[in-house]
Amino acid sequence: MQTLQQKASEWSGVDQQDAFAIDEINLFDKLGLQTFIDLSTDFYTRVYDDEEEWFRSIFANSKKEDAIQNQYEFFVQRMGGPPLYSQRKGHPALIGRHRPFPVTHEAAERWLLHMQQALDNTTDIDQDSKTRMLNFFRHTAYFLVAGNDLKNQSQGAPPCKHGANKPAAV
């Protein structure tokens, strides 16, 4: 049986080593807090304005400013900065905390589309950092799709099929 991380690698096209190349340098030291705030603000502005109602509705029960803070605090903590997220909310527990949301293949791709555009729009992020972050985000998005499938399994439904709609590697 495939593990969560094996599924994430296969479905995302990003292997484990590339996904966690964010740990080879300290991206927080390199980019600074404001860059992460700008990135998450740009990202969620795109999400909350998304023309696709099915995607926008996933976030409908959260305030935009809370979503921004949760995201940049997690990114800062995960990419070498102070543990802002855990000080306020505890363990990231990515799969557990995404449990209320339908993290499908399609939702992952739309999340990644907005994030790619937000990264492109955040000019303080150099190309090397951008590549590391995109690989991390793409792998993580599909890690959460794999986590989402656990939910379906527990309810007796078959897991989603991903093979027919496998995304291209970054």
Add this chain to the structure above:
Amino acid sequence: MQTLQQKASEWSGVDQQDAFAIDEINLFDKLGLQTFIDLSTDFYTRVYDDEEEWFRSIFANSKKEDAIQNQYEFFVQRMGGPPLYSQRKGHPALIGRHRPFPVTHEAAERWLLHMQQALDNTTDIDQDSKTRMLNFFRHTAYFLVAGNDLKNQSQGAPPCKHGANKPAAV
């Protein structure tokens, strides 16, 4: 509705700030890799030898040496050392990865009993570090009990009742 971290604090008796006081110093730099290996080896030796079959059986599908490695790599990564766990397995995703296991109140308390004894038996761990780690472990154990209750909710069963059996604060 209480969040996962609010439940963890209430049920464990350890507030957020005390739980994450592990981040105020670098415990990996202070204690070193071998201490974490020794701690996890001692802990899982107790677990796999537990006279309580119900508890021992939770771990029956994992090899002891794998359980040891998973644990000390996570501890090292979380307590200021290199990201050994993520390099090999990806996100810790504590709730998601504990999903196959019945993380009940009773299982949390028995886990903590063995960990308390393992900490006491690992003489390289000073009292201050031990207090920080125990608070982190106690809070985290109940964070996972809260995560376990999500599982019951999705299956239509009511969440476990904890109020009547609330543990004393550390």
